[in-house]
Amino acid sequence: MSVVLQTTVVSLRSGLPWDVYVGRASSAPDAGCAGADGCFGNPVVPGGKRCFVCRMTHPDPGDTLPCFQQYFLHRVKTDPAYRVAVQALRGKRIACWCAPLEPCHARTIAAWVDGQPLPAASADLTGEAAAARIASRFGEQQD
Ligand SMILES: [Zn+2]
Numbered sequence: 001m002s003v004v005l006q007t008t009v010v011s012l013r014s015g016l017p018w019d020v021y022v023g024r025a026s027s028a029p030d031a032g033c034a035g036a037d038g039c040f041g042n043p044v045v046p047g048g049k050r051c052f053v054c055r056m057t058h059p060d061p062g063d064t065l066p067c068f069q070q071y072f073l074h075r076v077k078t079d080p081a082y083r084v085a086v087q088a089l090r091g092k093r094i095a096c097w098c099a100p101l102e103p104c105h106a107r108t109i110a111a112w113v114d115g116q117p118l119p120a121a122s123a124d125l126t127g128e129a130a131a132a133r134i135a136s137r138f139g140e141q142q143d
């Protein structure tokens, strides 16, 4: 039996409980909360500024998401510290200011995290190999 941990996206506007803030540092709801430094925030800013990914502007916040995804997938591949930090979000309630049904970069994060294989340590404890190992350990103790 393996426990499936699902990462949940919570809108800060909903008032529901959450664990880690994944928005930008400038709008952190609480200076002391996990993620308040904006480390999981979307660096692609909507408005008149040129996007560092596509070199265009994104007037609408939702338009930044394809570029966020590109940035995110590249960063988890090339930045091990970031990847580990993101993987630690697995099973957590991650919070952003977007309304519950609005497109949000937090969903990109949650989908990626939940699609990752579980760490080797816990994968080790499932399946027949583990059963055999436990059986052999039991046998040793019986001796
Ligand atoms: Zn862009």
Ligand SMILES: [Zn+2]
Binding pocket: 096, 097, 098, 103, 104, 105, 106
């Ligand atoms: Zn959001």
